[in-house]
Every structure is written in structure tokens, then in C-alpha cells.
Amino acid sequence: MKSHSDNLRRSEWILCAAVAAWIVALTLRLRALSWDEIENFRATRWTGDGLVPFRDFWEHHTPLQWLIFAPFARWFAHGAGTWPVVVMRLTQLPVWIVIVILLIRVMRSAGCERWAIGATICLLFSARTLALNAVEFRSDHTSCALFLGGLAIALLCRPSAFQWIAFGFLVSFAVLANMRLAPVAVASGALMLISHPSERRWGWNLRGLWMLASVSFTAALSLGWLMITNATGPFFDAMRFNVLSNRMASRVFHGTFVDTLLSVPASFDVSALILVGFAAAGSFFAIREWRQPGALQILTILVWLEMFFVGRLGSNYRYHLELFFLLAAVLAASALRHAMRIAVSAAALVALLVNLGQPVDSVGMAQQNSLMLEVERRTTRNDLVWDAVGYAIDRRPACHYWFLPTGVRMLAKAGLLPAYGVGDLRSHPPAAIIFTKGLAAWFSDFPDMLPFLRRNYIPRQRDLWIPAMSAVVSGQSPSREWVVLVSGTYHAYAIESLAMHPWFRDPLPGFRFDSDARPLATPLNQLPQAAPSSIQWLVNGEVMGPQMKLRRGDRVRVESRYTSPVGVVIVPAEVTKIFEAPADRFPL
Secondary structure (H helix, E strand, O other): OHHHHHHHHHHHHHHHHHHHHHHHHHHHHHOOOOHHHHHHHHHHHHHHOOOOEOOOEOOOOOOHHHHHHHHHHHHOOOOOOOHHHHHHHHHOHHHHHHHHHHHHHHHHHOOOOHHHHHHHHHHHHHOHHHHHHHOOOOHHHHHHHHHHHHHHHHHHOOOOHHHHHHHHHHHHHHHHHOHHHHHHHHHHHHHHHOEEOOOOEEOOOHHHHHHHHHHHHHHHHHHHHHHHOOOHHHHHHHHHHHHHHHHHHHHHOOOHHHHHHHHHHHOOOHHHHHHHHHHHHHHHHHHOOOOOOOHHHHHHHHHHHHHHHHHOOOOOOHHHHHHHHHHHHHHHHHHOOHHHHHHHHHHHHHHHHHHHHOOOOOOHHHHHHHHHHHHHHHOOOOOEEEEOOOOOOOOEEOOOOOOOOHHHHHHHHOOOOOOOOHHHHHHOOOOEEEOOHHHHHHHHHOOOHHHHHHHHEEEEEOOEEEEOEEEEEOOOOOEEEEEOOOOEEEEEEEEOHHHHOHHHHOHHHHHHOOOOOHHHOEEHHHOOOOOHHHEEEEEOOEEEOOEEEEOOOOEEEEEEOOOOOEEEEEEEOOOOEEOEOOOOOOOO
16 A cells, blocks of 8 residues: 555656656747747846836836846846847746745645645646746746735734735735736735634734735835836826727727637646636635635635636736636645545646647747847847847837837827837838738738838848848839938849749738748849849949949939849848748747
8 A cells, every 4th residue: 555655656756747847848948939028028138237117118017027137137148049038037937936835835724635735736837828828937927926925924824913014015016016916916905804814704804904004115115216217207108008008909809808718628728627627616615614714715716806807808818817827726726635636646647748749839939049140140239120029139129119019009000109100210220120920910000111111121031121122123114213221232133033022012911921931032143133234223323233332321223124024122242042931930
């Protein structure tokens, strides 16, 4: 019997090690960088470099994440490509250690068995719904750790003024890390004022009013910081942006909460389904003793309130469920019984195997790394880059709204925010444009930009556009003229077959979203060139050869004697191939 128990315990440790190995693989390689963590990284890096959020760069989230991790970004997150962001992922490991310790502490206080705690933690971190976002550099993790810390103090510590002051501080800082937690923070404070969890009874908790002192102090401290840094106005503008964009999003994206919930079973996230099932059972067992409110009863109320609050957001994503899953884990552990031990451990193993068998975007980070390295190679630190995501982590953003969440696009389209347009491109031309889904959506809403971009930029790679001049000349339109946006040495090509390239007909659907864009790659120096006697290049009225040194503001003109269409491109001299594309579609 003892041998059987030892073997089972050994198997459970192996399962935990396998889950940990999967998390490490996701962190370092398998999980491509997400939009939000690139945003968080750049905001943290800028803060570490001495810039003040809101005053010196635009943002619309609360700033605690950047302030906490700014020293790590300044001291350790160096290098090119994706590596600095991966480093910041690793710096959040202590946050997750704190979260796990807090969960274990609350589970133990609720009487959960040791094996049940281990099995629940394995289920939690083998759930793709949680794990894929847990490895990212996000403010959600910091806010959840602070909130859980506050709950643990409120539920487990002896009643005292210090207890409630600490609770107020931690919950307030959780909101400063992620304002999405504000509703559940208020709800938790209200619950604590009408209950005595340590005594397991309802009733007015007048001592709990001490939390208001720390909440008020935190609010005053935050306002004082904004005033000292002259960031008060931009901060409240950012909060107004959140209200307006959430209001518009709730009209446009209603129903995304249901879609988010349905995506869990649709993705065969076995661990998440098992966890939620046991959490529902734990809630049922806890609510039967609602007259004696302890940790499980309070958590039951909060976990389903959190689900309600998430559903009230304008739009929903899986990472919005993080706090729900962490709170639900305690309820799930409380529902496990010793008779279920082998079955639960086997279910956790099956869940992990199912997760490992599902496709992971293993090439996504490699593509992102390649793009980010190419941007750094082609530009300098003082160059402007227009980028809807933030991939150009060491370059100056061309637009004040340096990443383009849906809210920016909706408000700009409605005229409530200044739209980045042709005038901005012409007055401060970017040295590169990183073309991703965010810019595709921007071009859809502001189509007047496309003709200008088609004439003055060209995809070096499918996702990296560089300053270049392009057009089709023919018998009906035998000449074209450009005003140079970016100085440099250029080489001009005139190629008849290039006139049929999708870039000149319908660049976005024909190039970006092809199922396989690789055949569209064009080696300019390997294609038959138009006869020099039939093509003439002029710079400021002076005839030039195909190699030309151009300055910003120069007028470049091409004149053709061909009656048939000829594709013309004038690209930086070192570029000999355009329209290159990776084998797989880009992650963002």
C-alpha cells in the first residue's frame, strides 16, 4: 500500500515537472509576443529611461506595472529582436511565485488536502486559457498578485486595524496596476465591511473601515505623483479615452463575452473545463454554508462577480479571465475528495497531453525576431517608424498614438481624436512602416492614405515597408513624378513584368492576405530590365542614370517611350529584392 502511495506521489511530481517544462518552453520560444506585452515593454522601457507616462508618451492604462519593472527594463532588457521582451517575461517569475504561494496558503486554510492543492495547481497551469497569457509580460499578473495578497490578509489574518489598512493598500495598488480590477476591488471591500471571515459570521465590520484610510492615502499619493510630474491632464485624457472607447466598443463588439467563453471548450482546453467544473462544485458546497461566511463563501461570491464584471466590458479576450481562474482554483481544490485522487491526476495528465498535442505558434516568435532585427538594421535610433503594434522597440514612434488599439481607430474615425494621415506622413516621413493587421484596419478606415503610400513606400518584406517610389507607366501615362521623402542613395528599376504585380493593382488584399505570398517576391536585379533608351530618369529636371543620390524634397521623374505598361520602382541602393514574405502568416 505504501509503495502504491509512493508511486502515485512520484507520478504527481513528474506531472508537475512536465507542466513546469511546458511553461518554460512557452516563455522562451513557443509563445509569440502579444500586442499587449509589447506595449507594456515599451512603456516600461521608456519609464526606465526617465520618461513620465502620459506626459512624455501616450498610454491609456494605469502605470504601476511600468513603475515597478522600469529598473529591470533599464538594467537587464538589452539586446535586439524579441530577447528584451523575453527577459521581461522572466522578471515576472517572482510575481507568479507569490501568486502560487498565496493560492496554496488560502487552500490550506480552507482545509484542502495537499494532493488536491498540487493537482489543482497543475490543472491551472496546464490550462491553455490561462497559461498562454500567463507567460506574457502583462500587468494582469501584478494586479492579480496584489489583489490575492489583499484577500489573503483579509481572510486569514487576525482582525486588527493593520489588517484592513494592508488590505486597502494592496487592493488599491492592484487597481493601479490594472484598472479593470476596480469593480471586483470595490466588491471585495464591500463584502469585508459586512462580514467577519475569521469568525465566520455576517455583521457590520466597523474595524474594516480602516481600509478607507489606506485607499484614500493611495489615491492622494497617485494624484500627487501626477501633479508633481505634470501628467494630470494627459492622465485624465487617457481615462476619458477609456470611457469613450469602451462605450463605442460595447456597441460594436457586443457578444464577444459569449464568444470568449465558448472558445474554451472549442479549443479543447481540457484543464480549464475540469477546473471550472470542480470550481462550480466547490461553489455549491460553499454556498450551502452561506450563514457561516469563511474564505470559501467570500471567494464564491467574488469569483462569480468577477465573471459578471468581465462580461460587462466593451470587448472581451481570454486574458480577462485570469483572476477568475485563480479564484476558481481555490474552490476547485476544496471540491476534490481523496477518492478522486487517481482520477484527477490522470485527468490532469490527459489535459496536459491534449495541450501539448495542439498546435502552438512556434514560428511566430522567430518571424517577429526577424522583423525586429531587420527594422533595427535598416533604421537608426533617431529615425521615425510607424508601427501599429510597437515592434520597433528602440525607435521613435512616428505617431503620437504609438500603438493602435481598436479604440484609437474608432475614436479617430468618429473625429474624437486626431487621425494620423497623409499630412503627417508628408511632414515627418517614417524611415520604415511595420504593416500588420492594425494598420490594415487603419487603411480600411482611412483609405486616402493608400495612394500616397503606394507611391512613396514599398514592402521590403511583406510586413516591413521602406521609403521607395513606385508606379506603372504606359503609353497612356508615359511619365510619373515624385517628391523624395527620405534622403539616401537609390537605384531605379523599370521592368515590364512588374506592372502585373498585385502591389500596383490592389496592394492590401492582393499581397498581405494571400494564402501564400512567397511567389510574389521580386528579385529586382534578376528580372529583364526595360531598354535604357526607352526609359529616362530625371532629378530636378536633370537627366540621371539609374543610380542616384537623392535628398528630401528632390523631384524625381521617369519618362517612358513604351506603349505597354512598365513597372517602375526606385528603392534604396542596397535593396535588390522586394515583396519578400515568411512562409507562415505573421502573428499580429
